[in-house]
Amino acid sequence: xxxxxxxxxxxxxxxxxxxxxxxxxxxSNGNIITELQLSGRSLASxxxxxxxxxxLIQEASGVQITTSNSTKLQPSDPVVxxxxxxxxxxxxxxxxxxxxxxxxxxxxxxxxxPFVPKTQQRGDYWVLYNYIRAERxxxxxxxxxxxxxxxxxFMDNLVPLLERWRAxxxxxxxxxxxxxxxxxxxxxxxxxxxxxxxxxLVTFHIYFxxxxxxxxxxxxxxxxxPYNCSLTPPYLNVSSDQMYKAQKKLLYPVNVGRxxxxxxxxxxxxLPSDIxxxxxxxxxxxxxxxxxxxxxxxxxxxxxxxxxxxxxxxxNSQVPVTKTMLKDMLSNGTALPFHKNxxxxxxxxxxxxxWQLAPETKDLHVFHVGKRNGKFIHWEPIFxxxxxxxxxxxxxxxxxxxxxxxxxxxxxxxxxxxxxxxxAFLVHKPGxxxxxxxxxxxxxxxxxxQLIKKIIFPELKVLYGVRKGCAV
Numbered sequence: 001x002x003x004x005x006x007x008x009x010x011x012x013x014x015x016x017x018x019x020x021x022x023x024x025x026x027x028s029n030g031n032i033i034t035e036l037q038l039s040g041r042s043l044a045s046x047x048x049x050x051x052x053x054x055x056l057i058q059e060a061s062g063v064q065i066t067t068s069n070s071t072k073l074q075p076s077d078p079v080v081x082x083x084x085x086x087x088x089x090x091x092x093x094x095x096x097x098x099x100x101x102x103x104x105x106x107x108x109x110x111x112x113x114p115f116v117p118k119t120q121q122r123g124d125y126w127v128l129y130n131y132i133r134a135e136r137x138x139x140x141x142x143x144x145x146x147x148x149x150x151x152x153x154f155m156d157n158l159v160p161l162l163e164r165w166r167a168x169x170x171x172x173x174x175x176x177x178x179x180x181x182x183x184x185x186x187x188x189x190x191x192x193x194x195x196x197x198x199x200x201l202v203t204f205h206i207y208f209x210x211x212x213x214x215x216x217x218x219x220x221x222x223x224x225x226p227y228n229c230s231l232t233p234p235y236l237n238v239s240s241d242q243m244y245k246a247q248k249k250l251l252y253p254v255n256v257g258r259x260x261x262x263x264x265x266x267x268x269x270x271l272p273s274d275i276x277x278x279x280x281x282x283x284x285x286x287x288x289x290x291x292x293x294x295x296x297x298x299x300x301x302x303x304x305x306x307x308x309x310x311x312x313x314x315x316n317s318q319v320p321v322t323k324t325m326l327k328d329m330l331s332n333g334t335a336l337p338f339h340k341n342x343x344x345x346x347x348x349x350x351x352x353x354x355w356q357l358a359p360e361t362k363d364l365h366v367f368h369v370g371k372r373n374g375k376f377i378h379w380e381p382i383f384x385x386x387x388x389x390x391x392x393x394x395x396x397x398x399x400x401x402x403x404x405x406x407x408x409x410x411x412x413x414x415x416x417x418x419x420x421x422x423x424a425f426l427v428h429k430p431g432x433x434x435x436x437x438x439x440x441x442x443x444x445x446x447x448x449x450q451l452i453k454k455i456i457f458p459e460l461k462v463l464y465g466v467r468k469g470c471a472v
Contacts, residue, residue, distance in 0.1 A: 101141050103292040108386075110140035110268035123394060125207045125256055127172075129264055132187055132204040132223060134168060138266045143167045144284040144384060145265035149257025150275045151175065152183040153243060155235040157275045157429060158190055160319075162197050167284040170265045171275070172205040172257035176212035177244035182234040184222070193229035205260050212248065251399050251444075255392035262391070271384045277310065277426040278319050286364040286424070287384060297369050297419055304417040305389060307370075307381040309355060310338035310347050312428040319427045323360035326425060330356060335427075341434055346380045349420065360423055367422035372412040373469035380404045381418060382426060390414070393456055399441055400448030405472045406456055412470035413460075 098106070115137050117130040138145075145168045146161070152173065162169060175183040183206060191199045208214065240246045262272050269287070271279070287306070291298065298304075311326065313319060313335045320326040320335065329335035338347045349355075350370035358367065372379050390410040396403040457472050 100288050100292045101139070103294070104141040104268070104288055105139075107291065107294055108141060108268045112140050113266050115266060121210070122207070122256065122260070124210055125253065126210060126213065127205065127207040127256075127260055128217070129205050129260070130203055131206050132191075134203045135200050136168070138168055140266065140268045143267055144269040144271055144287055145170050145267045146279070147171075147258070147261035147265050147270050147272045148275045149174070149254060149261055151243070151245065151252070152179065152186040152235050153238045153240060154275050155186045155190065155233075157278075158198065158202065159194050160429075161275060161278050162195060162201065164278050164281050164319075165284070166197065166281075167201065168266065169202045170205070170261045170270075171202060172207060172260040172264075174208065174245070174252060174257055175206045175214070176208040176250060177214060177248065179244040180206070180208065180214035180217070182238075184218075185227075186233055186235045188223050188227040189229070189231070189233035189235075191223065192227040193233075203264065205264055207253075207256060207260060209250070209253075212244070212250070251397040253394065254398040254403050255394045255396050258392045259394060262387070265387070268386055269384055270386065271308075271382075273382050273426065276429040277382070278429065279308070280323070280423070280425050280427075281321060283308075283364075283384075283424045287421070290364045290366075290421075297366050297417065300369075300417055302415050302417045303388070304419050305381070305383040305385040305411070306366075306419050306421055307349060307383040308421060309349060309352070309425040310382060310428070311335050311425060312338050312340075312432055313430050315431040317430055319430065323423050323425065326427075327356060327360075336432070338426075338428060339433065341432070346378060348376060348379060349381065350376055350418070351420065355420070355422070358422065364424060365422045366419045368420045370418040370420055371469075372408055372416070372418065377469065377471050378405070378408075380408060383418070384421075395451065395456065396448060397444070399444045400451075401441070401445045402448055402452060402472075406452065406460060409457075409460055409470055409472045410464050413464045413467045415467065 104110075115130060115133065117128070117133065119126065119128055121127070146165050147170045148161075149172045150157075152175065155173075158169075158171070173183050173187075187204050190202075244250075245252065258272055262270055269291075271283075273279075311320075311330075313329060317329065317334045320329055326335060337344070337352065351368040355367055370376065372381070390407050392404065393406045396406070452472055460472070
């Protein structure tokens, strides 16, 4: 009986010890969890499978745990129960300055134009638009296009013009009858045997009267076979009497060519000019840099164009490259204002003397804002403009003169500002023009004046209105 009681007591003590030990372990582990939470350590990294209970040492300060192969807890890990903070955003990239082209696009809001060949009738003329295309294409904001006109006898001017311009050229060539074949040969020679810039930058359009259609008109971009460069090109040493136009006594439809070349230009800004007028170098890039500033008179609400000063030089003179060189030539008499001996009022540009005295500067600026009125009422400016400017009246011919006067009237009535550029100019192919009496041309000029007075001018007044100080 005693043994049974003793055995029961021993068993009871063992059970109580086990219960006490279990409670103590649970309590001790709770302290560990609390300490880990307070210290910011992650329980997720604690390998509880490796906790050894044997070497637990009870001390006054609590319980220490020795683990084997356990992962060290990192102070940077988040506390259990706390939300993980979002990663900080990446640093902003510094904003880059817009390019000149991007600024031009923003200012003009221009749209790119298609660059495809097409054949269409235009009044009394057939036009082969984009007949021989340049290899390069351009976005509307990229550059400025020089637009011009000619027949094949003037095509010796294309290379010297292009080497100074070095930007796209759109040229409309009058090629009626048998002149068409010579025109094609001239284009082929220029593309294959002269400057590579011709093939790269020049687009040719061809037009002719419906009454003088060539016997054969090949498809667009017909110049597949290389030209024999040992042959003399038709445009060299040709006399006007040899041409179909002269033999058939045709007038030169100058304004048809001007408008065709203008309308086909891919760029927003264009310089409608004559093929014998050579520009000072780098006008295109300098002009776009000016436009990109968008300050001063450039912000005027009035429509605007940008006239260039025109000059001519003696036959044996070099065409000036800089304004400083031009000023020296004006001083020694080897250069003079354009048409000074023929029609000084036609190119009497505002502030001309002040412009000639002003020193050359590095970039391009607006020298003066003029108007086509007062002393300049018959001014025929050549300017950088846009496709929005009035076109030229296609009823007027080169032989009849006054071919730009009607456009000048429209610009005046529409209150255009003429923002004259300070360091850009055009120089005619060397050779000072002198007045020669031409009775036939005088007769045609008289007929043109009557056409303008009785028919065109009344139309302009209806279409554009009138403004004090404006005249054709």
